Each structure stands twice: as C-alpha cells, then as structure tokens.
Amino acid sequence: MKSIRIYLILFFVACLSQFSFGQISGSAHDFNNENWNSSGEICIVCHTPHNSNTTVAGAPLWNHQVTSSTFTPYTSATLDATAGQPGASSKLCLSCHDGTIAVENYGGRTNGSEIISGNDLVGTDLSNDHPISIAYNTALATTDGGLNDPSTANSGLGSTIANDLLFAGQMECASCHDVHNGGGNSNLLRISNASSGLCLTCHNK
Numbered sequence: 001m002k003s004i005r006i007y008l009i010l011f012f013v014a015c016l017s018q019f020s021f022g023q024i025s026g027s028a029h030d031f032n033n034e035n036w037n038s039s040g041e042i043c044i045v046c047h048t049p050h051n052s053n054t055t056v057a058g059a060p061l062w063n064h065q066v067t068s069s070t071f072t073p074y075t076s077a078t079l080d081a082t083a084g085q086p087g088a089s090s091k092l093c094l095s096c097h098d099g100t101i102a103v104e105n106y107g108g109r110t111n112g113s114e115i116i117s118g119n120d121l122v123g124t125d126l127s128n129d130h131p132i133s134i135a136y137n138t139a140l141a142t143t144d145g146g147l148n149d150p151s152t153a154n155s156g157l158g159s160t161i162a163n164d165l166l167f168a169g170q171m172e173c174a175s176c177h178d179v180h181n182g183g184g185n186s187n188l189l190r191i192s193n194a195s196s197g198l199c200l201t202c203h204n205k
C-alpha cells in the first residue's frame with residue numbers, strides 16, 4: 001500500500017514537471033534534434049560554459065554569432081520614450097531573428113544556411129514593431145499617463161514590473177518573451193495575452 005502511494009506521488013510529480021510548467025525542451029527554441037546540431041545539447045546553440053562571446057555587454061555566456069546590422073527603431077508622434085539601437089538581450093534575439101545570421105552559427109561557426117523566414121522573421125526594420133530598448137521608469141509612466149509605474153505595479157509573476165520584466169530598467173524583447181518558454185504560454189510569452197493580459201500588465205488602458 002505504502003509503495004503504491006509513493007509511486008502515485010512520484011507519478012504526479014513527473015506529470016507536474018512534464019506538463020504544468022513551461023520548459024525549453026520541445027519548444028520552438030529546442031534545437032536538439034536539428035541535423036546541424038550533433039552535440040545532443042539544447043543550451044549550446046546559445047550558451048557555453050567557456051570562451052563565450054563578450055561583444056554584447058551583459059550577454060549571458062553567449063555562444064552564438066552576434067548581428068552587426070543597423071536597425072530602424074520605432075517612432076511615433078505620441079511616443080514619449082526614444083527607442084535607440086537594440087541593446088542587451090534584444091540584440092541576442094535579433095542575432096537569429098533579423099534574418100542576417102544563420103541559426104546554426106554558434107560555437108565559432110559562421111557559414112550556416114538556416115536563415116529564419118516567414119512569420120518568425122522580425123528583420124532589421126523595427127519601425128513596425130513594439131518599441132524595445134527604451135528606459136521604462138516612474139518618470140516615463142508619469143509623462144505618459146497611460147502606463148503603470150514599473151517600480152510599484154505588480155507584474156503578476158511575483159514582484160514588480162521592474163524586477164520581473166525589465167533588463168537594467170529597459171524594455172527588451174525578453175520583457176514580453178521568455179526565450180526558455182518558462183511560462184509555457186503560446187509564442188513563448190512570459191504572461192498569457194488572453195484578454196490582452198500581457199499588454200494590460202504595463203498599459204493602464
């Protein structure tokens with residue numbers, strides 16, 4: 001009886017770890033089974049424990065070729081912030097998603113041919129995309145009037161918007177997306193966008 005109970009508990013724990021939480025395994029960023037990745041590893045396409053690429057400040061042990069494109073940032077008549085060239089983690093995303101560098105160009109490789117196309121291609125023209133690499137702080141929220149104060153508003157993920165969604169105070173691709181599929185939401189979103197929940201985390205509309 002006791003051992004059956006233990007097996008049942010183990011079974012439920014296994015189910016939880018398989019289905020309840022998001023994980024990179026099996027997600028769009030799991031390149032383990034690609035014919036160009038003979039390592040049998042998931043992380044290696046983006047990270048390495050040694051000899052990492054340090055050309056982007058703050059990049060976490062980066063192992064992928066980094067884009068050198070010049071990007072066209074978002075502008076509008078009503079935008080209060082100013083979006084500059086992508087910084088920090090956004091540049092890492094764009095090293096595959098701007099369509100100039102092959103997905104399999106990691107670990108020093110530069111001659112790959114798998115270029116992202118279709119919907120997943122963001123490109124180098126960011127003027128039609130949600131602004132990124134902008135400072136999002138209390139002052140911006142006050143000026144804008146339609147944004148929650150990131151230093152006090154709850155993200156729904158355990159802490160404030162600033163702690164959970166910003167990178168050195170900046171809004172980046174990874175403010176909305178979890179590259180590791182941590183939330184398990186569609187489109188690798190950090191927060192589900194059902195009823196525009198993701199948007200309403202920051203926008204007070």
Ligand code: HEC
Nearest residue numbers: 024029042043044045046047060089092093174178179180
């Ligand atoms: C497709 C590329 C990609 C893959 C594959 C990937 N990562 Fe990341 N990882 C990133 C990017 C981009 C960042 C920076 C953005 C961020 O922090 O969300 C990052 C950040 C991190 C960080 C620091 C921030 C944090 O989330 O704690 C850790 C640790 C990390 N990754 C570990 C891993 C491990 C372990 C694996 C494999 C199981 C992995 N990553 C697979 C792209 C990737």
Ligand code: HEC
Nearest residue numbers: 028045064092093096103116120173174177179186187188
């Ligand atoms: C090593 C290259 C690489 C990096 C780095 C990378 N991606 Fe991707 N990403 C891909 C590829 C390839 C796909 C398409 C996979 C497919 O459709 O099979 C993809 C798919 C996606 C998707 C669609 C997911 C889905 O479920 O359809 C999103 C969203 C995304 N990436 C966001 C990001 C963000 C945000 C970052 C940075 C934090 C990032 N990616 C970094 C290669 C990369």
Ligand code: HEC
Nearest residue numbers: 090093094097119120121122130131132172173176187193
């Ligand atoms: C303000 C939040 C937000 C930011 C910032 C953001 N995304 Fe997205 N992204 C989304 C949402 C929401 C979707 C789901 C599809 C949709 O609603 O258009 C999405 C979809 C995607 C997709 C899947 C293909 C598609 O268009 O449907 C990719 C790839 C992607 N984003 C990459 C990126 C990259 C790379 C960056 C940074 C340059 C970025 N995203 C910045 C919210 C964001």
Ligand code: HEC
Nearest residue numbers: 076078079080081131136144165171175176198199201202
């Ligand atoms: C992590 C916080 C955050 C999330 C999530 C977010 N935004 Fe934003 N958004 C901002 C900030 C900050 C600005 C810059 C506002 C400014 O400077 O005027 C902005 C700008 C915009 C703008 C441009 C405003 C202008 O005046 O040109 C629109 C439109 C917008 N967001 C819509 C959305 C939508 C739709 C979603 C959900 C898919 C979303 N946002 C998700 C923080 C966020």
